[in-house]
Amino acid sequence: MGDVGEDQYPGFRDFVAARGPALSRAAYLLTGDHHAAEDLVQSALARVLRHWRKLGDGDAEGYVRRTMYNLQMSWWRRRRVPERLAAAPPEPPGSDPHRTTALRMSLQRALAVLSPRQRAVIVLRYYEDLTEAQAADVLDCSVGAVKRHHHDALARLRATAPHLVDEQTPALRGRV
Structure with missing residues (x-):
């Protein structure tokens, strides 16, 4: 997507910096895998970025979380392969x-x-x-x-x- 300009998407960087760790933890609990969790958060944020201006001062975090849960359900439906949790968190x-x-x-x-x-x-x-x-x-x-x-x-x-x-x-x- 390239560099996200502050004038184009005001507040997006601050939102990601402030809420990114919490979103990553929730994504890890949903996926059971650090790499899949990173992909899930990144995909959800990319989708939310498209609608960032419409969100305004609304509940951006709720929108991101809902997007994460929906993406995870969609990925699971497509994959339907049993997951094996191997790595333990630090x-x-x-x-x-x-x-x-x-x-x-x-x-x-x-x-x-x-x-x-x-x-x-x-x-x-x-x-x-x-x-x-x-x-x-x-x-x-x-x-x-x-x-x-x-x-x-x-x-x-x-x-x-x-x-x-x-x-x-x-x-x-x-x-x-």
């Missing part, structure tokens, strides 16, 4: 690397068994902390569909990774 400084790594790998394997819709609902509800209505809006489906995917995803996670529930505090055990 560990934060000062944590127990063995315990944290084992927990992350376990979580990655558990998320990998979910369908893309289920995975998207889990990411939206627990990582993005959206309500069911907000998640339904992002995924362009009904609240009932979000509830169904959420229920099915949690049941599948409980069946495939019950040890993850033990990692949570007692207050969260009923939710995850």
Whole structure:
């Protein structure tokens, strides 16, 4: 696309600089792969750039996130190849690397068994902390569909990774 001029797309660079890391983290949770997450964010931002002037002071981040979720669903439908999560994300400084790594790998394997819709609902509800209505809006489906995917995803996670529930505090055990 070439260089993005500030006069042509005012605020776009600042938006990407400020919200890029959060978008990348959400994309990683959706894809389970760092390279695919980078591609997803870049593709979503490229699509949003085309409509940047129309967004004005609106909810640009919400538009980017919705674009990311829709792109991920579209890519999954085309690919339909089982994913294998191989690389673990870097560990934060000062944590127990063995315990944290084992927990992350376990979580990655558990998320990998979910369908893309289920995975998207889990990411939206627990990582993005959206309500069911907000998640339904992002995924362009009904609240009932979000509830169904959420229920099915949690049941599948409980069946495939019950040890993850033990990692949570007692207050969260009923939710995850």
